[in-house]
Amino acid sequence: MSEMNEWVKWIDEAIAKKHIKHYEYKYFKHIQEIGTGGFGKVYRAKWKNSYQYFALKSLLNIEEDAIKELVHEIELQREVTFHNNVISFHGVTISDQENQSNNIKKYLLVMEYADGGSLSKYLKENFEKLTWEVKLNLAYQLASAVSCLHDEDIIHRDLHSNNVLVNQNTIKLADFGLSKRIEASTKKKKDLFGIVPYMDPKKFSNRSYSLNKKSDVYSVGVLLWEISNGKPPFYVEGESYDCSLAFQIVQGHRETTVPDTPIEYVKLYTECWDDNPDNRPSIQEVVERLDGIINQKTENIDEKTDQSFTNKNIVLNSIEESSHGELSQVIQEFNKMNTKEIMGTMTSTSNQIISQNILPENDLSVIVNNITEFILEVLNNKRNNDKLRQKVIDYFNNQNINPQEIYNWLFNNQNYNSNSIFLLGFFNLYGIETSENKMMAFDLFINASEQDHTLAQYFVGFCYYCGRGTSQNYPLAFKYYEKVANKDCAIGQLYTGSCYSNGHGINKEPKLAIYWYEKAANNGNVLGMSNLGYCYKIGEGVEKDIDKAIYWYKKSAEQGYERAQKYLEELMKTK
Structure with a gap:
């Protein structure tokens, strides 16, 4: 028992010195058993009022060897938890249901929850x-x-x-x-x-x-x-x-x-x-x-x-190819940019002077609002090939902002307003200052979208379209894209046109695709311009007109869309 007490003391001291994060057990909600193994039981639990789920891993019995294994588990997890393909260790919680026979605390490991199971x-x-x-x-x-x-x-x-x-x-x-x-193999070996x-x-x-x-x-x-x-x-x-x-x-x-x-x-x-x-x-x-x-x-x-x-660390859900040659390339390029290469430029509203020191809540809420406006403008305009995730990180670096501070504020104030809910989802979708958690991101986008948040509605549509954090569902994707389109938002107009062009979630209607592409193009979206060029080139949904095709390709290319420049050059050769 004395050696067992030493292991317990090790855990308690690690918690006291904050080497291990301690989670108050009473704040876990909807605790549900999801598995049992030789080590113990595993539960799924929701943390406080957030959308964050954890796995709680318990010991089957409270004995010296079991406590010793718990300590080994903690030591090992802390050494490799940085790797994207190793389940993350978050800390320890102590159940309020103590073992009455020996009055020993019931420890549980707080781990990353894996939504796909084994x-x-x-x-x-x-x-x-x-x-x-x-x-x-x-x-x-x-x-x-x-x-x-x-x-x-x-x-x-x-x-x-x-x-x-x-x-x-x-x-x-x-x-x-x-x-x-x-x-560090123990002297007491087991034939497992x-x-x-x-x-x-x-x-x-x-x-x-x-x-x-x-x-x-x-x-x-x-x-x-x-x-x-x-x-x-x-x-x-x-x-x-x-x-x-x-x-x-x-x-x-x-x-x-x-x-x-x-x-x-x-x-x-x-x-x-x-x-x-x-x-x-x-x-x-x-x-x-x-x-x-x-x-x-x-x-x-x-x-x-x-x-x-x-990308060998993250397996992305594939997006169904369009049956249209060149337009298919454009739409696929658009889909990829939404996941990894969304283009954007810094807006004047996001270029505010921000201190590296810890900021008061009002300043942080202003920063959150500015970042949200920046993301919306990037999506609507699509002016260059910079990655959206990297642009947000560059924004923090250029303004001497600590992104961890922003994430912590978002996590603790996610119900502050719809912008904070949306941005927390964005951070989880792209893995900014946290592990990628597409399911949590989707839940947050849904929450913010119910408050009529335009960007959240777009990302709900995106998640349904690509199957991120939820099952792929083209009809629901179209429903949300159309909501955004009807707000005169270029990114929603572009994707609504794409759905009509490909028959994704709605009957294929080339003329309605043209209608929405024109709206997106007139709102400055370079992919809407390029798509119009292609439609005029082949006469899809509109009368074939090479001059108009050249006009829209050229306009898109002038805004920095390289593919449009390529299509323009090919078209000029055949004219």
Whole structure:
């Protein structure tokens, strides 16, 4: 009991010295059990009156070894929580339901909540719509997370598809309860057997064999196969894994290759699950080879397709291609700019002198309002190719603003007005001073949109259109775009025209597409101008008129839209 008290004292001191954030248990709401494992139970809970959900991870029993494992979990999580593909550790809470038998506090870890559940569940529910581009990205993210652990000399030892989580289509490695530092292994070792198909066969044939980094690589190889198949290895409904399967695996039995799997991918996971650990690649080599497979795959993708796949840390939902050649390119370019490359220039209203010191609430609310106006003008005008996220960050840097201070104010004052609600959603959507949380962003946009906030309504439409934080729903996307369009807002007019042009969420009506493109163009939107040029060029929704096509392409190009310049040059050659 004395050693156990030392572990408890360690936790309490870490909280007191603010090395670990403490969350008051009474402020968690709607606590719901979502899982049970060997370590303990996991709950989903809402924090205070915000839209922030956390996962609360508890111990199944309050014993010395359990408390010790809790401390190990905290230490390890703090060392790797910076990685985008490792579940984030936020702090600790203490349940108000104490264990009466020994009067020991009931600690729970406060963790990032993964809305997609386990990788096994995610694959079961989404596999039919996953492209190979998405599968390769999942594999890359998984290997990158394990590589992060190995760089910190941490071995997971129990990798399988139920403790690999998915949040907003992004891999999140979890459950470090069985992990140990290589140089700090305890004297009291346990022979942990794990889940048979993912376990290093050496452990089956030699109980004294110490699991190591190459054992993790074996598990990664099995998981790579599972990503290619959509089901757990050797899965038979209604049956559990047993010793006979372990014996077969020791004898060299492995799962069969899934048809149409890239040959280099097959070679990689086959090498990972080799019987001889010395023949297995390092996890860093796995990462590098997956990167090579992804790049090779990308080179074979036509330039007209969505290139968001090349971002290996975030798997973006693909946007359905238009059936119109050049106009499809324009619309796809627009969709990509909305997620990563939204263009903008600094407005005079946002160029106010702001101190780097902590600002009073009134000043902070003014800054929030100015940023919101800036974002709206950027979206409406689209004057250059700078990324919107980066422009906001540059704004902070140029004005000596501490973005963390802004985020903290937004988080604590999200009900201050509709601008603060919207901007908190924006920060969560783009991962500014917080991890990307598209589900929370969507909830905040919905809240602000109910207060008739124009930008929030646009972003609700965007989330429905692209499936960010919610299921893709073209009719609802059109509904919100039209609301924004009817406010004489160029970004809503452009997207409403796009929906009419492609028949997304509404019947295809080329003449109505022209109507809204003209409104967007007359409001200064460069993509509306370019789209009009294309429509006049081919006579879609309007009588064919090359001179008008040249006029609108030229006007768009003069405003800085490079694609319009390219289309203009091509059109002039054929005139």
